[in-house]
Amino acid sequence: MKYQEMIKYLKAMLLAGLVTGAVGLAHAQQPDWEADPSRFTNSMVVLGALNFDRTESTDANDKIAAFIDGECRGVVQPMLIEKAGRYIAYLMIYSNENSGTVTFKMYNATENKVVDVLKAINFEVDGLTGDVDRPFVWSNVQLNTETKIHSFSFREQVKEPVIEGNEIWAELNPDSDLLQLMPEFSLSAGAAALVGRTKQLSGQSVQDFTESIVYTIRSEDEQEFEDYTVHVYVKEKELPVTNFISPNGDGINDRWEVQNLHLYRGFRLKVFDKNGSLVYSSGNYQNEWEGQNSKGNILPNGTYFYQFKDASSEYKGTVQIYR
Numbered sequence: 100m101k102y103q104e105m106i107k108y109l110k111a112m113l114l115a116g117l118v119t120g121a122v123g124l125a126h127a128q129q130p131d132w133e134a135d136p137s138r139f140t141n142s143m144v145v146l147g148a149l150n151f152d153r154t155e156s157t158d159a160n161d162k163i164a165a166f167i168d169g170e171c172r173g174v175v176q177p178m179l180i181e182k183a184g185r186y187i188a189y190l191m192i193y194s195n196e197n198s199g200t201v202t203f204k205m206y207n208a209t210e211n212k213v214v215d216v217l218k219a220i221n222f223e224v225d226g227l228t229g230d231v232d233r234p235f236v237w238s239n240v241q242l243n244t245e246t247k248i249h250s251f252s253f254r255e256q257v258k259e260p261v262i263e264g265n266e267i268w269a270e271l272n273p274d275s276d277l278l279q280l281m282p283e284f285s286l287s288a289g290a291a292a293l294v295g296r297t298k299q300l301s302g303q304s305v306q307d308f309t310e311s312i313v314y315t316i317r318s319e320d321e322q323e324f325e326d327y328t329v330h331v332y333v334k335e336k337e338l339p340v341t342n343f344i345s346p347n348g349d350g351i352n353d354r355w356e357v358q359n360l361h362l363y364r365g366f367r368l369k370v371f372d373k374n375g376s377l378v379y380s381s382g383n384y385q386n387e388w389e390g391q392n393s394k395g396n397i398l399p400n401g402t403y404f405y406q407f408k409d410a411s412s413e414y415k416g417t418v419q420i421y422r
Contacts, residue, residue, distance in 0.1 A: 130206060130213055132164040132174040139172075139193035143226035147188055147235035148321075149177055150242070151207050151214065153289065157186050160208035163237055165192040167199045167222065183231045194222050203237050214239040232296065234321060242320035245287035248327050252283050257334075258411045261364060267329045268364060270411075275333060277308045282329075289319025332362045338407060338414035345421050346389040355388045355418060357407070369406040370418075378403070390420045397422075 136142070149156035149163055156177055164174040172193045177186035192201055203216035216237045220228060229235035236242065251260050251267050253275075260269035271277070283302045286292060292299040293315045294306065306312055308331035316325045339358035346353045357363055368388060370379040378392045384407070390398050400421050407414040 129211070130162075130164075130204075132162065132171045132204075132206075134165075134171050134173045134193055136191070136193050139195050141194045141197065141222075141224045143192050143223050143228070145188075145190045145192065145220070145235050146227075146229035146231065147190065147237050148185060149188060149205050150236050150238040150240075151205065152240055153238075153242070153319075155185065156207075158208050159186065161186075162206040162208075163188050163190055163216075164204050164206075165190060166202045166204065167192075167194055167196075172201070180231055183234075187231060187234055188237075192222065196222065197224050198222055205237055205239065217241060233324070236321045238320070242318070243287055243289045244318045244320055244323050246290055246316040246318045246323045246325035247287045248292075248314070248316060249285045249287070250283075251329065253280055253331070254283075255280070263364075265325065265327050267327055268361070269329070269331045270362075271331060271333050273333050273336070277331060277333070279305055280308050280331065281305050286316060287318065291317045293317060330361070332359075334362060334412060338416065340407075340416075342417055343419045343421065344388075344390055346391075347422050353389055354386055355390075355405075356386045357384070360384075360386055363407070363409070366407055366409045366412075371404045371406070372398075373402060373404075375404075390422070 145165070147163070149161055159176055159178055162174060162176050165172045173191050175188050175190045177188040179185075180187045199222040200219050201222050202219045205214050205216055206212070207214065216239060218238070248262065248267070251262065251269070253260075253269055253271060255271040255275040257270045257272060260267055281302060281304065284292065285301070292301075294304075294312060297304075299306075299314065308329070311328050311330045314327045314329060316327065318324070340355065341352060344352050344355050355368075364383070366384050368379070368381045368384040369377060370388070372378050378398060379388060380393055381388065392398055398420055401419070403418050403420060405416055405418055
C-alpha cells in the first residue's frame with residue numbers, strides 16, 4: 100500500500116474510532132502520551148507489531164509512541180488484523196522537519212509499565228515503513244537477525260537430508276506418501292518458517308512435497324527473510340540411464356547421462372572393463388563421461404560395467420560404447 104493510500108486508510112479509521120488521534124486514546128490509560136497533528140506539516144507511517152521481552156502483544160490496550168527530540172510525535176494502540184492473524188499498530192509520526200531520529204516507547208497495559216524500544220528510525224517525509232505481511236517490530240530487547248535452517252528431516256527419510264546453500268535435498272523411502280509429509284526442522288533462535296503466508300510448525304505442519312516447496316525463514320526481528328527450496332524425492336529402483344553411448348560429437352548419446360541427476364548428488368561413478376579392471380572413476384558425477392579412461396584416452400568399442408553409488412545406495416549395470 101502506497102503512502103497516500105495509507106493516509107486515506109488511517110483517516111477513515113480515525114473517523115471510525117479505530118485508531119487513536121491527537122486528542123487522546125480510546126480507553127485512555129497512563130502514560131498520557133499525546134500528539135497534535137495540526138502543529139505539523141510532515142508525516143510518515145510505520146506499521147508494526149509490539150514485542151515485550153520476546154512476547155508479541157495481543158492486547159489492544161497496549162500503546163506505542165514515537166518521539167523526536169523527546170517530544171511525542173505520534174501514539175496509537177494495536178488492533179487485531181484478521182488477515183494477518185495478529186495485532187498491528189498503524190502509527191503516524193509527525194514533524195515540521197524533513198529528517199530526524201525517531202525513538203519509541205511502549206506501554207504494557209497488563210504490567211502497567213513503560214519500556215524503551217531499542218531500535219530507532221530516521222524520519223522520512225511521506226515515508227512508509229513496514230506492512231501487514233512484513234511489519235516493523237518494536238521491541239525492548241535485542242531480537243535475532245539470523246535466518247538459517249540448521250536441520251530439516253522426515254521420519255520417512257533414507258538418510259540425513261543435505262543442506263547446500265539455500266537448497267535442501269531429502270531422499271525418502273520408496274513407499275513414502277509425498278502428499279502428506281510432516282517435516283521436523285530447527286531454525287535460528289526466534290526465527291519462523293513460512294510457506295506463503297502460513298507459519299509452519301516443526302513436526303506438526305503437513306505439506307504436499309510432490310513438487311519442490313519454498314520455505315521462507317523470517318528472522319526474530321522480522322526484518323530479514325531468506326528462502327530455502329526443499330526437494331523431496333524417492334529414488335527409482337532402476338537407475339534412469341541409457342545403456343548405450345556413441346561419443347562421436349554429434350550431440351546424440353555422446354555422454355553417459357543420468358536423468359534427474361540432481362537426485363543423485365554425491366554419487367561416484369566407476370567403470371570397469373570385461374576383465375574387471377577399473378578404467379574410469381568420477382566423484383560426485385556430473386554426466387561428463389564420454390567413453391574415455393581416467394587419463395582421458397578413448398576406450399575401445401565394447402561392453403563395460405558400471406557401479407554408481409553413494410553411502411546408502413548402489414546401482415550396477417552395463418553400458419555399450421560404440422563409435
